[in-house]
Amino acid sequence: MTALAALIRRDISIAxxxxxxxxxxxxxxxxxxxxxxxxxxxxLPLLTRLGPAILWLGALLASLLTLDRLFTADHExxxxxxxxxxxxxLELACAAKALAHWLAAGLPLIVATPVLGLLLNxxxxxxxxVALTLLAGTPALTFTGMIGAALAVTLHRGGxxxxxxxxxxxxxxxxxxxxxxxxxxxxxxxxxxxxxILCALSLVSLVVGPFAAAASLRHxxx
Amino acid sequence: xxxxxxxxxxxxxxLTARLLPYLVAGTVVLLAIGLYLSATAPxxxxxxxxxxxxxxxxxNAWLSMFVWAVMSASALGTLVWRHPLxxxxxxxxxxxxxxxxxxxxxTGSLWGRPMWGTYWEWDARxxxxxxxxxxxxxxxxxxxxxxxxxRAARAAAVLTLVGAINLPxxxxxxDWWNTLHQPASVFRMGGSTLDRAFLYPLLVMAIAFTVxxxxxxxxxxxxxxxxxxxRSLQMMQARAASNDVGATSPASQPA
Numbered sequence: 001m002t003a004l005a006a007l008i009r010r011d012i013s014i015a016x017x018x019x020x021x022x023x024x025x026x027x028x029x030x031x032x033x034x035x036x037x038x039x040x041x042x043x044l045p046l047l048t049r050l051g052p053a054i055l056w057l058g059a060l061l062a063s064l065l066t067l068d069r070l071f072t073a074d075h076e077x078x079x080x081x082x083x084x085x086x087x088x089x090l091e092l093a094c095a096a097k098a099l100a101h102w103l104a105a106g107l108p109l110i111v112a113t114p115v116l117g118l119l120l121n122x123x124x125x126x127x128x129x130v131a132l133t134l135l136a137g138t139p140a141l142t143f144t145g146m147i148g149a150a151l152a153v154t155l156h157r158g159g160x161x162x163x164x165x166x167x168x169x170x171x172x173x174x175x176x177x178x179x180x181x182x183x184x185x186x187x188x189x190x191x192x193x194x195x196x197i198l199c200a201l202s203l204v205s206l207v208v209g210p211f212a213a214a215a216s217l218r219h220x221x222x
Numbered sequence: 223x224x225x226x227x228x229x230x231x232x233x234x235x236x237l238t239a240r241l242l243p244y245l246v247a248g249t250v251v252l253l254a255i256g257l258y259l260s261a262t263a264p265x266x267x268x269x270x271x272x273x274x275x276x277x278x279x280x281x282n283a284w285l286s287m288f289v290w291a292v293m294s295a296s297a298l299g300t301l302v303w304r305h306p307l308x309x310x311x312x313x314x315x316x317x318x319x320x321x322x323x324x325x326x327x328x329t330g331s332l333w334g335r336p337m338w339g340t341y342w343e344w345d346a347r348x349x350x351x352x353x354x355x356x357x358x359x360x361x362x363x364x365x366x367x368x369x370x371x372x373r374a375a376r377a378a379a380v381l382t383l384v385g386a387i388n389l390p391x392x393x394x395x396x397d398w399w400n401t402l403h404q405p406a407s408v409f410r411m412g413g414s415t416l417d418r419a420f421l422y423p424l425l426v427m428a429i430a431f432t433v434x435x436x437x438x439x440x441x442x443x444x445x446x447x448x449x450x451x452x453r454s455l456q457m458m459q460a461r462a463a464s465n466d467v468g469a470t471s472p473a474s475q476p477a
Binding site: 144147150151154155157161164165167168169171172175204208212215216219220 | 301349353356357359360363364367368373374376377379380381383384385387391
């Protein structure tokens, strides 16, 4: 237990210090959201309508961008080999790493959502609905994305291949995240159903992600 | 004859060399019967002749999922039993499965145009099959991204097993979300709702397509084994050539 706590503490402090990429994700999120009015035109009613979708897309892309570093940095300095060979089960170590990554890179996105909601002319209720769905859905993005990150590090390929592998897996999260936010803001459908499915997706990825990532690390590293 | 006896690629090659002509003949005969039955099947009272798209569309869609299931079984063979032919099977199946999925999407949209009035609708079944298609393409990209086949095989096996979660979602999407695509009508509790005039041609076509897949898969596996042999022969040749060069000009070698 202490080993896992130490791993989480270490990953968070690395991510937050100089050279860590956690806060770059927030900056990227901000940039994507700011780009949207340029592409769509500064039409406030339209931005209000598209707001939840824009925020979700921005969060999805931002979390994908930071995932690239989840295992690569550890692989470069050799600590990944120590984690793989260590006495702590690799599945738990992977889960701890993903949790640390989510705390360092995922939570700031959710904290930034209210500010970005202002830019998109979303009211208080809509912004808090989007933030709530992001809180429930971004763990799924991190934990499924971890599978792609583990595959990419064993293949010494990152970037585009990671995106091609991870994005199809994240489509269900995007669908239900946006559906739940829309339902809370305007929709005739109740908020509960898509939100429960979103939580279920997060829980499933919490189970599948660490096992798949650990299997891929164990079989892939040599 | 067990699965482990097939682990020897030479034995697999000699066995499939004898088997392949029968598979080809079976495919041709079954496809001929199936196409004849489909052509002579009566028109639907509502859909007219367009109902015949079903005889192509449904087998393609069924195979798009069946091929991923075959790849998942191969992935287990790669990760659990380290069966030497499992990764060959998985690699050979991916492009075939992607083609079936693509054809299912194309025939579905051609059928959707006269029936639903649209080529594409963001319906649960259609979207989940599109995700399956994207995953096939991602898997093929993964195979192509890595030079070492054994390393690529293990990575692809993990991704295949993760992607297998999509299969029940596709199968039950029409029951969970009540959207445009019709619910299951052939394999369901309480018997098929399809009329026999349509059911028999459809079943023959489904079997014909499955045999077609097996034929293509076996042929592709043979090609993949031969391709790997050519690759290792080329590498041996290159090594021998570099040794020859080193032997004739020892001065070029560092001391």
